[in-house]
Every structure is written in structure tokens, then in C-alpha cells.
Amino acid sequence: MSSATADTPRLDFAGSPINKALTAEQKIELFRKMQRIRRFEQEALKYYNAGKIGGFLHLYIGQESVAVGTLSLCGENDHNITAYRCHGHAIMSGMEMNPLMAELFGKATGCSKGKGGSMHFFAPDKGFWGGHGIVGGQTPLGLGLAYGLKYLGKEGAALCYLGDGAVNQGAFHESLNIAALFELPVVYVIENNGYSMGTSQKRSSSYRGCLAQRAEGYDMEWDVVDGSDIYEVRAKTHIALERARKQHKPAILEINTYRYYGHSVADANAKKYRTPEEIENYKTNFDPIRLWRKRLVEEGVATEEQLDAIDKEAKAEAAASVKFAEASPAPTIESVMDDVYWETDNNTPASKLGQHFFTD
């Protein structure tokens, strides 16, 4: 946990209107979503280590409350976009595990037909505009979603996620300037896990109290959020989202969180730049799923047995998605040339004009 929240007196956000309105069922659903994300990724990690999954695998384990807390407030008019650590947002946006796991396995049944991989999950029909590979490169796209909403006269807002490393990218600052200048309904969510790859926030960012404070330079609202408390995540995100939706005012939320694994599974120094004590401290004291579970039991919303059963289901679902992925066909080599140009895919008369592709 970064110092920004450690020194702050604890407030209880359970009583805020947006949390008070939660039914027991909805509260359990938040647990189910977090647990599904975690079990999906644990399964993915297993098969990555077994060599069945290629490329990079940026795990979200430890950060689940961010995607679940924020996106639980989004409806069909809202949109979201993130970087390469996108599994949590994808599942929370309503994507099924089967096409996601198949994508990791590089299969034709994957959500991006095996063309995107771990970093590039998309479900535009669910308002999820993806997983993008370049640090900070998605921040102007999130701005564009907000611009599109406003231009087309549509309701809703855009949530654009970034890591604490991306706050130093020029594209992010350009986006903040335009967001405030054009009054666009975008909420930037900094998922501050303390490390931009292997370099700690303290060594990579110049800041005073927190990263979100940089919003002041753009005359924009901001807040810092304890990511281990889903009530706080929801309460503060709700305020930012409502302001964006109703007043077209952008904001930055910095949600303090932590990742248990390396930047990606391929992060060779994952165990060197953080002490085992630091990781253990987070797991023991701040794990969002463990804390939420405790809360649900304390509130009498669910019993340990019920929650165990939900976890068991999530595990089974993740295991089944591996079976689906393994049994799925690989893409054909011919499919490499699909999805490059709209007109060639749609076989329009224009696709017969001129040569689009050049090989050898």
C-alpha cells in the first residue's frame, strides 16, 4: 500500500447511498466476480508455466477490487478501456471465460480469433474497448470514447484505466488537457500498484502526495481511493462517474492496489525489486477478496460455506475453460490475412480494386 492511504484515517463507506442500495445478492455477486477473475488467472498461470500459453501474461491478481468495484457501477451506456493487464476488466464487462482462455491459448475460438492474446481482449458490444499494448497509448482512445459519446449525443461515460507507470507518458497528459478543455465525460482510473514494471513509483514518478494530484494542473477533480475496500472504490467512483455523465466533467481516481506477481509472468526480476515481506503483508492484510469475504460474513450477507461454494464454481468454470481452449482448433494460416481491412473481409467491389496485400 502506498503512503497516500496508510496515513489517512479510515472512513466507512458502507453507508454511502450507492453502497446502501446494494442488495445481498449484488454484494455476493461482487465476490463472485472477483473470485472468477482470480481463479481464471490462476488457471492461466498454470498453463502459461506449462508452455501452453505464449507471449506475455500480465496478471491482475491482487487488483480485482478495482475492475469489479468500478465497473459494477457501469450500465449499458458506459464504456471502458484499459492497457495490457486486461483480464479483470474483460470478465467484469461480461466476457465469458471460454473465449478468453481460448484467446490465451491462441485458438480460433478466442475472443480475438487468436490474433490478440492476453493483452488484447475486446468486447465492444459490452462497452469494453480493450486491452492495449503500449503504456499510456490507450489514454487518448479513452478520451475518444468520451468525445464520441458527447458528439453522438449519447448518455454515459468512459472509464479509462492506466497503471501508475503510464502517468508519466505524454499521451496521458495530452489527454488530461483535452478532457478538461473539451469537457468530456471520461474518468481516468490510475491503478496504482506501486511499480511501473520493476521500478517503484518512488523511483519513476515525481509527485507530492499522490499521482492523482497532477489533475490540479488541468483544473480537474481527483481523489485517492483505498483499493482494498470495495465500498470505498464504489463510493468514490460513483461520484466521479455521475459528474462525468451529468456534467461532462472528467476526473482522475487513483486507486491504491497491489499485484502479487511480476509485471508479467515473464518478469525475470519479479522477486528482486520487492521484499517477500512486502508481498506477504499485502496478501495478509489488504487482499481485497479476503477482506470482502470477511465483510460479507460479518454483515450476515453470506456464510463461509456459501462463499466456498461460489469459489468452487469459479474454479470449475476456469478449469472448464481450459478444456474448451485445449479442444479448440488453432487458426488457419489463411486467417492471418483476415481482419486487416474492412472491405476485403466484406468482399465489397472496392476490395477488388488494387492490391491490398504484399507477401514475399
Added chain:
Amino acid sequence: MSRTLTYREALREGLDEEIARDPNVVIMGEEVAQYNGAYKVTQGLWEKWGDKRIVDTPISEAGFIGMGIGASMLGVRPVMELMFWSFHSVAFDQLVNNAACVRYMSGGLINCPIVMRGPANGGTNVGATHSHIPEGLFAAFPGLKVVAPATPADAKGLIKAAIRDNDPVYVMENTRLYGMTGEVPDPADGDFVIPLGVADLKREGKDVSIIGHGRSIIHALEAAETLKEKHGIEADVLDLRSIRPLDVEAILKTVKKTNRVVLVDESKGFGGVSAMVSHLIQDNAFDYLDAPIKRVTTMDAPAIYSQHVEDEQLPNPRRIVEKVLSLR
């Protein structure tokens, strides 16, 4: 019927017609609205269409181009002006990682119907950083389409096709052509759109094929006139117009007719569009060649500032004539 318009007026007329035709078309860029466009291409459009359709942006290429790409994913059809294509470097990530790749990486779920336009040329004595000619560079990224109109009529026809296209299209204009006049069909005679991917034989000959795009075509036509008058050589001048998709058929047709080829390209000697065209010719029409394929490109150094020399660094009619004569 047709009228005489300048290249910039033709572009403006094309933009104006598309704004009128489709409410989702929006023009965006630095100084495009209240300032009326750095090169006056968008002059009068803000007064006519207002703040919603014609949008001034900060000098912030990565930010506003990325914003346009995001908006296009949602169904807006933005036409982004780059004051100079040389400024692509500031927004390169957005141009090649987001616009070019998002359709592919999403397995075809997301379209990106955006147009990027602006001048891409040397020859204005503005030094190295403002004189890049990146047609070949962007054509090398699958997912992108690249066009380079040489005449007012082509400028209008191609910008309209670009705006209607469902893929990202990069329109490489030329500062030195903005004031050039030419015949453009009258709007009263119907919708004038030039499909992407169709080259245009701008002059007919039998002895040599001069192939190029953009301002090179104007030089090639002048060279062809000299070749005819002074040397009795009749040149085919083929204007590629569209770099990607590329009219390979038209290229091979003229080569098979004349058996001699000079390629003209404002890119530098290394790489560039002409290098690709040269490869296609030797791969597909080697047996038709009576001489090696020759190129006239920009001398392989950053653009020189000196107004005394820059036109010599670039392809020009004299250099084209010399290269054609060297084939004999």
C-alpha cells in the same frame, strides 16, 4: 461540365460535401476552425458548419489523433488535419499501433473509419524536420491505406472516398500543389468520388513508363513534354494516386507496353514507394524489361534548408529527363 479549382479548393469542396452528406463527419486539427486552416484548406468551413463539426485542437498530436481514433471506434468519422505530416512522429504510436492494429487485434470486432490528412512534402525550404515524405513508411503498416493526389480533381475524388472508407486512410497532400489549378467536375453533374486503389494514366506514350505519385507526377508530365520535344521520346506517365491499395495491374500494363521504366518518388533513396514498385515489376514483368529499372528519388540526406539547392535534392523534371535518357 467542370470548373477550374485550386487543389486546396478541391479538397475543401470534397470535405464540405462529405460534412453535408454525413452528420458523423467531423473535421479536427490544429488551427482548422477559427484560424481557417494553416494552409487554408478548411477556410470558411467553421463559419459554415460551426464548432461541433469543425474543431480546433491543442498542439497535441498524440492526444487529439488518439482521441479521433477512439471516437471513430464508436462511430464518429473524424477527418484529422496534420499541419505537416512531418509531425507524425509526435503521434506515431497512435497512428501505427492503434489506428492500424485495432481491427486486427480485436479479430475484426472494431472498425476505425478515420482520415488523417495534411501536407507531406519537401521543397518549401523549411528544413529537415518539416519536410518528411512518409507515404512509403505508412504504407508499410497493414491496416492502413495511403493515397497521394497529384491534381485538384484527384484531391477531391480521393478525399471523399477516404472519408467514406471504413478503414483508416492517410491522405498525403502537398504544400506546393495547394495553389495549383485544374479541372474538377461540377457537383451538379453528380457525386464525384475516385475509388482508392485505381491508378491513372496521366499521359500516353510508347517508349518509356514514368511512374510516380503526388507532386512527382507534375514533374513527370513536364519531363515527358521535354522528352517529346527535344528527344522524340514518348512517355507513359502513370500516376499511382493510391499507394495502398496499389494498382499493380496498371503498373504492369504500362511496363509491358514500353519495356522501360523510370520511377519517381519524393521519398529518400532508401526504401520508399518506388522501391516496392520496382520489386513488383522485376517480380512480375522481368521478361518485358529492355533496361534496368531506374529511380529518381530525393537525395539521401535530411532535407536541406537552402532555397538554392533543395529543388535539386528533390526529384525534378531535369533529373527525370536525364534518368530517362540514361536508359538508351
